[in-house]
Amino acid sequence: MNFKSYFLSIVSILFVFIFISCSPRINKASTVKKVIYPAAPATPRIQYLTSISSSLDIVKKQSAFTKSIVGENQILPIYKPYGLFMRNGKLYVCDVSLGGGLEIIDFETTKFRYFAPEGQYKLKLPLNCYVAEDNTLYIADIALQKIFIFDGEGTYITSFGKDKNIKPSDVFVNSQNIFVADSGNNRINVYNKETYKFEYYFPKSESGDANYLYKPANLTIRNNKVFVSDMGSGDIKIFTLKGDYLKTISKYGKNIGDLVRPKGIAVDKEENIYVVDASFENVQIFNKEGKLLLFFGGHYKSKGDMWLPTKVMIDYDNLKYFKKYVDPKFDLKYLIFVANQYGPDKVSVYGRITPIKKE
Template sequence: MKIIPKINITVTAILLLVISFASCRVFTSAKNTESEKIIYPSPPDTARIQFLTSISSSEDISGKQSKFKKFIFGEEKPLQILKPFGVYFGEGKIYVCDIALKALEIIDLKNNKFDLFKPSGKGVLKLPLGCFVDGSGNIYVADGNRRQIIIFDKNGKYINAFGETKNYKPTAVFVADGKIWAANVKNHAVHVYDKKTCKFLFKFPQANVSKNAYLNQPVFLNVTENEVFVSDFGDFKIKIYDKKGKYLRSVGTYGKLPGQFTRPKGIATDKDGNLFVADAAFENVQMFNSKGKLLMHFGGPGGGKGNMSLPAGIFVNYDDLDYFEKFTDSDYNLKYLIIVTNQYGPEKLGIYGRIELKNGK
C-alpha cells in the first residue's frame, strides 16, 4: 500500500482550501460606502441617478492577493484597465475595448474573473474601438486600424473578419434584427451587413442628403426597436434614423450650455426611450427624454468619486442588478445600470444606477 507523506497531505489540503475560498468569493468592490452615497441631482431634488462603484483592475473583482496566497503561489500583479473606449455589458459580463493594450478586458462578475482577451493570428486586435455580444455569446469587435469587424465565438475562438479596403474605419458595432450595424467614421455613414453571411446590405445616409441628415464623424451608435441613434462627433449632435436609413430628427447643438454638446461620444437608451450621451469635453453624461428634452446630467470633471475623465463608451443594463444592489441607497430601488468608460483618471469604469424612491415618488 502506497503511503502519501504527511507534508503532501498538508500542502494538498491547504491548496484545496485556497481554491475553495477563491471559488466562493463574491464581487467585493467597496469603493462607495453607505456614508458617502453620491446621487444626482443633489438634495433637495429627488435623486434619479446614483454613482454605485467603479472598476479599474482585477483587484476590484477578486480583491487584493492575500499574504497566504502570495506565499503559496507567488506574487500576482493585478491586471489594469488602461485606456477603455467602447463597452458592452450583459449576461453578467463586462467587455471593455482597451485601445492602449490592443485587447479586450472581459470581467465575469458571476465567477469573479478578470481576463485580458488578446488574440493572435487572424483574430489579432490593433485598435479595438467598439464591441457587442449577440444572443449566442459571439463577440463582435470594431477594429479601426484593421478596418474590419472581427467575430469570435463565446470561447474567444476566431470565426470571421470582414470590412472594406477604402474609406473604412469602424468605430462602433451593434447587432440587431439579423443585421450587423457599424459606424464608419471615414465614409460618414452607418454600414449594415447581413449577420449570417457578413455581406454588405446598404449604408446611410446616402449621397447628396440634406445637411441635417449628413453624418460628419459618426463614432458611436445604438439600435432600438424602431430607430438607429448615431453620435456625430463632428456635427455635435445625436442623429436619429429609421431602420431603412431615413433621417428623422436630431438632439443637441454645438455649445457649452446644458443640452448642448462639444465632444459627444458614447450613447445609450433605456426602455422608456430616454437617451444618454457621454460628452468628453463636459466630462459628464446628459439624459434626454424621448422627445429630446434635457432631463438632467450626472458625472462632471475632476478626480472625485462619481466624476468622469474623458468619458467615451456607455451602456445600459437591466439584467445584472444583483451584483450592484448592495451599493444602492437603502431608500431607493435600483431600476437599471449605466456603465461609462473613462479614458483617464483612477476610475476607468464608472457604474451608475437609475434609482427610484421605494415609496414610488
Template sequence: MIPRLSTLRLRPRLLPALALLLSLAGCARAPRVEPAPGPLFFPPPPLPARVQFLGSVSSPLDLPRPRSGFADFILGPPPLKFPLVKPLAAALRDGKLYVCDSVLNTVIIYNLLTGEAGLLPGDAGNGKLQQANNLEFDEQGNLYVADKKRQAVLVYDARGAFVRAVGRPGEAEPVDMAPAGGLLYVCDIKDHQIEVWDAASGALVRQFGSKGNGKGEFYLPSQVALGPDGNLYVTDTGNFRVQKLTPEGEFLATVGGHGTALGNFAWPKGLGLDGDGRLYVADSRFANVQIFDPEGRLLLFFGGPGPTRGHLDLPAGLSVMPWPEAPWLRERLAAGFVPEWLVIVVSQKGDGMVNFFAVASDDAPAP
C-alpha cells in the same frame, strides 16, 4: 534553550530607553478610521435621487478579492495583471466586464463574481485585434468588436473564441456597430456614413449618409445604437448632435447641438438607450452624461469633471442594460434605492475608468 525574561539582565543604559518606549506605548491612540463615504446621488439632495454612482474599475485591484487579507499578509498580494491603460468601451454580460483598450489593442475581461482578470481568448491569429474601438453583444451572446485599423468587425462566440472577421477593407473604417436581425449597422468614420452589412458575410446591404451637416448627413459618426422603437441613433460627433433615423436611413429627428447650454454638446461620444426610450449621451468635453426623454427633451445629467468621486474624465464609451443581479453592484446600492437600469460609462483616463451608475425606475420612491 531560550532564557526566561526574568533571568535576562538588561544593561543599565538601556533602562531609560525602555521606560520611554513603555510610556509612549501607554499614551498611543488607536489609528483613526475614516468613515466610508455616503452614497453619491444625481441630482444631489434635496432633489429626489434618480441616479446613484456605484463605483469604478480600473484594474483587478478594484474587483472582489478571491483571497482574504490574511492570505495576502502571508503570501503577499497577488501580482497586478491587466490594468487598463486607455479604455474606450465596455459591456457587461453574465457577470463579466469586457473592456476595449486602445493602447493595449485588446479586450480585457474582468470577472465581477470571482475577481479574476484575463484577455479575450480569441484575440490571436486570425482573430488578432489591432485597434479595438468598440464592442457589442448580440442576443445569442456573440461579441462584435469594431477594429478601425483592420477595417473589419471581428466576431467571437460566447466563450470568446474567434469566429470570423467581416468588413470591406479599403472601403470602410468601422468604429462602432449595432448587431440586430442578422445585420450590422456600422459607423464608417472614413466616409462619414452608416453602412449596413450582412452579419455573416460582411456583404454591403445598403448605406446612407455622407459628409456634411444637413439632415441625414454626418461628420465623424462615432457611435450607433438601436432603440426600443426600432430606430437608429447615431452620435454625429463632428456636428455636435445625435441623429435619429429609421433602419433604412430616413431622417427623423436631431437631439442636441453645439453650445454650452444644458441639452447641447461639446464633443458627444458614447450613447445608449434604455427600454423606456430614454437616450443617454456621454460628452467628452463636458465630462458628463445627459439623459433625454423619447422626444429629445433633457431630463437630467450626471458625472462631471474630477477629481470628486463619480467624476468622468474624457468619457468615450457608454452602454445601458437592465439592472443585473450582480452582488458586486447590488451591495453598493443605497438603502431604499430601487434600480431599473445600469449605465456603464468609460473614461479614457483618470482614477476611475469604467464607471457604474444605477438608474431608478420612474415609479421608484426616492431613498
C-alpha cells in the same frame, strides 16, 4: 505588579483581540459616501455605485496560505478604456492602450482577464464592441478597418470591412443585421448577420443636408430606431432601421443641453437618450422629444465625476452584482456604465434609481 494583576491584564488583552478578530468585516459599500444626481432637494435619479480600474477591484483577496502555495496574483490594470459592453454577467472593455485587446471581467466568478488574440487575428486599435446573447463578440478595430468576430470561447470566426475601405468606430447587432458606424465615409453600413455581406448604407445625403453624418462616433438601437452620435456636428441623429431620417436632437454649443464632443450613446426602455460629451466630461440625458432631463458627472474631482469619458451603456440584466452599493432608500431600475480614459476610475458604474414608496 503581582502575578494576579498581570494575569488579568493578559486575559483582558486577549479578550479584546479575540473580539476584534471575530467581529464582522465592515462592508466597504456602506462606508462610501453616497453620490446622488441631481443634488437635493431635487428628486434623486442617478446614484454613483462603484468603479473598476484593475483586477484588485474584482478578484477575491488571496489568503496568506494561498499566496505561499501559488504565489501572489498579478495585478491587471485597465489602461485606457474606450468602448464597453455588458452581457451575461461579463463586462467587456476595449482598451486602446492594451496592445490590441480587451479586458473581460466576470462578476459571477470574480475573474479578470485580458483577451488579446495573436497572429493573423491580432487586434490593433479596438474602439468598441458588441456582445450577442450567445456571447458572440463583435469588435470594431478602426486601425485595421475591420469588424472582427469571435465566438463565446474566444475562437476567431471571421472579419470583414477592409475591402470596402471602412473606418469602423462602433458596431451594434440586432436579429438580422450588423450596423457599423463608418466615421471615415460619413455613414452607417449595414451587413447581413448570417453571411456578413454588405447590404446597404445610410444616409444617402450631402454635406449641409439635415440628415448628413459628419463624423458618426457611436450608435445604438432601441425600438427599431438607430441613434447615432455625430461628433462632427455636435448632435444626435435618429433613423429607422432602413435609414430613413427621423430627427436630430441637441446641437453644437456650450450652453446647457448643447453638445461639443458627443461620443457614447445609450437609450433606455422609455427612450430616454444618454449621451457622453467628452468636452463637458459628463453624460447628458434627453427624453424622446429631445428635452434635456438631467446631466451627471463633470470634470473629475472625486468619485462620480468623469475624466475624458468615451462610452456609456445601459444594462437591465445584471443588477444583482451591484445592488449592495445602492442606498437602501431607493430601488435600482438599471445600470449605467461609463468608460473614462484617464483618472482613477476607469469604468464607473451608476444606477438609475427611484425612491422606495413608503407603505
